[in-house]
Amino acid sequence: MSQPFSVHALASGSSGNATLVRAGETAFLIDAGVGLRRLVSGLKAQGLELGDLSGVVVTHEHADHIQSAHALSKRYGVPLVASERTLAAIYVRRTQSPHQVLPVGDRWRVGELIVETFPVPHDAADPVGVNVLHVPSGQKVSHITDAGHVTETIRRAVRGASLLVLEANHDVYRLRAGDYPGHLKARILGERGHLSNEAAVGLLCEHALAQGPHTVWLAHLSKENNTPKLALGYAKATVAVETNCPVVFDVARRDRPSAIWTPGASALQLRLF
Numbered sequence: 001m002s003q004p005f006s007v008h009a010l011a012s013g014s015s016g017n018a019t020l021v022r023a024g025e026t027a028f029l030i031d032a033g034v035g036l037r038r039l040v041s042g043l044k045a046q047g048l049e050l051g052d053l054s055g056v057v058v059t060h061e062h063a064d065h066i067q068s069a070h071a072l073s074k075r076y077g078v079p080l081v082a083s084e085r086t087l088a089a090i091y092v093r094r095t096q097s098p099h100q101v102l103p104v105g106d107r108w109r110v111g112e113l114i115v116e117t118f119p120v121p122h123d124a125a126d127p128v129g130v131n132v133l134h135v136p137s138g139q140k141v142s143h144i145t146d147a148g149h150v151t152e153t154i155r156r157a158v159r160g161a162s163l164l165v166l167e168a169n170h171d172v173y174r175l176r177a178g179d180y181p182g183h184l185k186a187r188i189l190g191e192r193g194h195l196s197n198e199a200a201v202g203l204l205c206e207h208a209l210a211q212g213p214h215t216v217w218l219a220h221l222s223k224e225n226n227t228p229k230l231a232l233g234y235a236k237a238t239v240a241v242e243t244n245c246p247v248v249f250d251v252a253r254r255d256r257p258s259a260i261w262t263p264g265a266s267a268l269q270l271r272l273f
């Protein structure tokens with residue numbers, strides 16, 4: 001059956017990331033960083049099987065983004081869609097598998113959807129954020145995790161997005177005061193590390209002022225240095241005070257399928273405010 005444009009948070013965080021995107025007859029993943037069993041059950045809840053996927057768009061080669069990606073392509077013929085450098089990094093210790101090269105900045109047309117990637121600052125071979133455009137409706141989704149800081153490229157990329165999936169990895173004070181070893185704190189806080197609540201909210205305020213009503217999912221939250229309540233409370237309060245813009249917030253959970261978005265969903269939820 002032909003499906004509306006929808007986005008499903010299957011898993012998000014340093015223990016594994018996977019986002020399902022659907023429209024018409026098409027379904028694909030952004031990252032496959034959890035075990036196959038979790039992917040199977042996440043897809044089954046949507047009436048899908050692994051073999052139904054048109055591809056896995058891989059943002060970068062870190063384990064929490066590719067755990068099942070190679071098995072998916074090798075065993076189920078689901079192509080990995082990534083830049084040459086990311087594919088090369090994946091295949092360093094693995095055999096070649098079905099894949100499609102998507103140079104950063106190029107477009108992958110799949111059914112009713114256009115996927116476009118853009119560079120993000122992170123300590124991987126060729127890390128990217130992902131934009132998905134639904135051609136029939138003109139609706140756009142921007143997906144950014146694992147980014148050390150907000151760049152001009154990111155600011156440009158998210159323009160016009162009705163759903164913004166954005167990393168809010170850590171609370172800076174909690175991370176600094178916490179038990180992580182110094183080198184790990186430095187890596188996370190670094191220019192090519194992870195986005196803090198504060199940095200994410202800065203971009204969210206800009207986006208709210210430019211975009212008007214839309215939906216935000218806070219993503220890739222640290223288990224040790226953040227909580228959904230902390231990230232959500234801070235983001236909601238700051239965006240409300242700074243922009244007075246009705247934004248629908250949710251958190252993409254680390255341990256289970258959580259948020260689901262369709263273009264009508266934000267309008268519906270906003271009417272309830």
Ligand SMILES: [Zn+2]
Pocket residue numbers: 013014017062064065145146220
């Ligand atoms: Zn990650």
Ligand SMILES: [Zn+2]
Pocket residue numbers: 060062122124146
């Ligand atoms: Zn990473």
